[in-house]
Amino acid sequence: MYTSFSQLSDQAHIWIYQANRQLTNQEVAAILRKSKTFLEAWNSHGRSLQCAAEVLYNRFLVLAVERSIQELSCCTVDSAIHFLHELKDTLQLDLLDRTNVVFKQGDTIFTAPLDQIKEKIQQGKILADTLMFDNTITHKAALADKWLVPVKNSWLGKYIH
Numbered sequence: 001m002y003t004s005f006s007q008l009s010d011q012a013h014i015w016i017y018q019a020n021r022q023l024t025n026q027e028v029a030a031i032l033r034k035s036k037t038f039l040e041a042w043n044s045h046g047r048s049l050q051c052a053a054e055v056l057y058n059r060f061l062v063l064a065v066e067r068s069i070q071e072l073s074c075c076t077v078d079s080a081i082h083f084l085h086e087l088k089d090t091l092q093l094d095l096l097d098r099t100n101v102v103f104k105q106g107d108t109i110f111t112a113p114l115d116q117i118k119e120k121i122q123q124g125k126i127l128a129d130t131l132m133f134d135n136t137i138t139h140k141a142a143l144a145d146k147w148l149v150p151v152k153n154s155w156l157g158k159y160i161h
Helices: 025-041 074-091 113-123 155-159
Strands: 013-018 051-056 062-067 100-105 108-113 132-135 146-152
Touching: 025 051, 025 062, 025 074, 062 074, 100 113, 108 113, 113 155
Parallel strands: none
Antiparallel strands: 013 062, 051 062, 100 108, 100 132, 132 146
């Protein structure tokens, strides 16, 4: 059962998928439309799920499910990955590439490849207080205070001198 993202509890389980590029408003609308269609049919062991989708910063697709009342099967999670591959094919959009990290400095959002981050920190292009999106968070409540963290407080902090 598809619902609005705001209707899910703070304990709802989330998955954050990072686009390989900035999305246009038309692409965001298409992703949300396709997500709604997918989520309306999403189920676990034949039981419908209370779930939602949101696109944040024109860069991240967040899928959420109210897990307090529903357990997910492996097939359920696999079907979500299949859906992301469909988005890749129809929109030429990669949401599964984890080789880049997204940062935010002021109003600017930028991406850096994992293998270049240490160098960018040494060059001063990424600073201790630069915000980093931590896409490993797993609950809706964490979006408010644990998703955007200063680099110095992240796993990249070991590179800050």
